[in-house]
Amino acid sequence: MNIALLLQASVVMLGTGTPNPDPEHSGPAVAVVVNGAAYLVDAGPGVVRRAAAAAKRYDLTGLRAKNLGIVFLTHLHSDHTAGLPDLIHTGWVAERERPLRVYGPPGTRDMAMHLTSAWQEDIEVRTEGDQPHTRDGWKVEAHDIRAGIVYQDSNVVVRAFAVPHSNWKHAFGYRFETKDRVIVISGDTRPSDAVVEACHGCDLLVHEVYSAERYATLSAEWQKYHAGSHTSTRELAVLAGRATPARLVLYHQLYWGATDDDLLREIRQAGYGGVVVAGRDLERYP
Ligand SMILES: [Zn+2]
Numbered sequence: 001m002n003i004a005l006l007l008q009a010s011v012v013m014l015g016t017g018t019p020n021p022d023p024e025h026s027g028p029a030v031a032v033v034v035n036g037a038a039y040l041v042d043a044g045p046g047v048v049r050r051a052a053a054a055a056k057r058y059d060l061t062g063l064r065a066k067n068l069g070i071v072f073l074t075h076l077h078s079d080h081t082a083g084l085p086d087l088i089h090t091g092w093v094a095e096r097e098r099p100l101r102v103y104g105p106p107g108t109r110d111m112a113m114h115l116t117s118a119w120q121e122d123i124e125v126r127t128e129g130d131q132p133h134t135r136d137g138w139k140v141e142a143h144d145i146r147a148g149i150v151y152q153d154s155n156v157v158v159r160a161f162a163v164p165h166s167n168w169k170h171a172f173g174y175r176f177e178t179k180d181r182v183i184v185i186s187g188d189t190r191p192s193d194a195v196v197e198a199c200h201g202c203d204l205l206v207h208e209v210y211s212a213e214r215y216a217t218l219s220a221e222w223q224k225y226h227a228g229s230h231t232s233t234r235e236l237a238v239l240a241g242r243a244t245p246a247r248l249v250l251y252h253q254l255y256w257g258a259t260d261d262d263l264l265r266e267i268r269q270a271g272y273g274g275v276v277v278a279g280r281d282l283e284r285y286p
Pocket residue numbers: 018019028077079080188252
C-alpha cells in the first residue's frame with residue numbers, strides 16, 4: 001500500500017446498527033483513523049470486537065483494544081453507549097496504559113463514574129491479586145462538553161455541534177478536521193441545518209437514515225417518534241444536496257423491512273445525484 005494512503009485520514013465503520021440486535025449491524029460506532037491513531041465516535045454494543053476485527057482486516061494497530069484511547073459520544077442513548085464499559089474494562093485488561101478519554105454531553109462524567117463503580121469488585125480483584133495489570137488503564141477521564149471545539153492534537157481538530165434528537169437536551173454531531181480531510185458524523189438527528197453547515201462541501205458525511213417508504217407502514221405513535229428523532233431518505237436527499245459532501249455514507253439505517261438498495265434508490269428518487277453508499281460494518285472509507 002502506498003504511504004500517502006496510509007497517512008490519509010479514513011473512516012472505519014465499526015457498527016452501523018441501531019437498538020435492533022441485528023448481527024449484520026453491530027451497535028453504532030465509527031472510527032476516524034488518522035496517522036494510524038483511532039478516534040472513536042460512539043460506543044455501541046460490540047465496539048471492541050468490531051474494532052479488533054477491523055484492526056486485523058486493515059492491519060491497523062490503532063484499533064486494537066489496548067490502543068482504543070479516546071471516544072466521543074454523540075448522545076447517551078443506550079444503543080450508543082452500551083459498549084462503553086467494554087471499552088473501559090476490556091481495554092484495560094488488554095493492557096491500555098492510560099485512562100480512557102471520553103467526551104460527551106452532560107451526563108457523560110456521571111455515566112463513567114457509575115460504570116467504574118459498577119465494576120469495582122473486578123477492579124479490586126485485578127489490582128490487588130497477582131494478575132499483571134497496568135496501574136491507570138481502568139480509569140476514565142470523562143468530559144461533559146458543549147458545542148464547539150472539544151479536542152485537538154497534532155492529527156485532528158474535533159468540533160461538536162448540537163443536533164435535534166427526540167427530547168434529548170443535548171445531542172451532538174462531530175466534525176473532524178485533519179490535514180487532508182473534513183469528516184462529519186451526524187449522530188442521531190432529525191434533519192438539521194447544523195449538519196449542512198458542519199459539512200459544507202466536506203469529504204465524507206456519515207449520516208443516519210430511515211426508509212421513507214417503510215415509514216408509512218408504522219403506527220402513528222412510532223411515526224411521530226421517528227419524525228422527531230431521525231432523518232428519512234427523502235429528507236437526507238435534500239439535506240445532502242445542500243451539504244454537498246464528496247461522499248455520503250449511510251449509517252444507523254432503520255430499514256423496517258427495506259434493504260440498503262431500497263434506501264439508496266429512495267435517496268436517488270428524491271433527487272440526490274451525489275456519491276452515496278450504504279455503510280456496512282467493517283468497511284473503510286477514505
Ligand atoms: Zn441510535
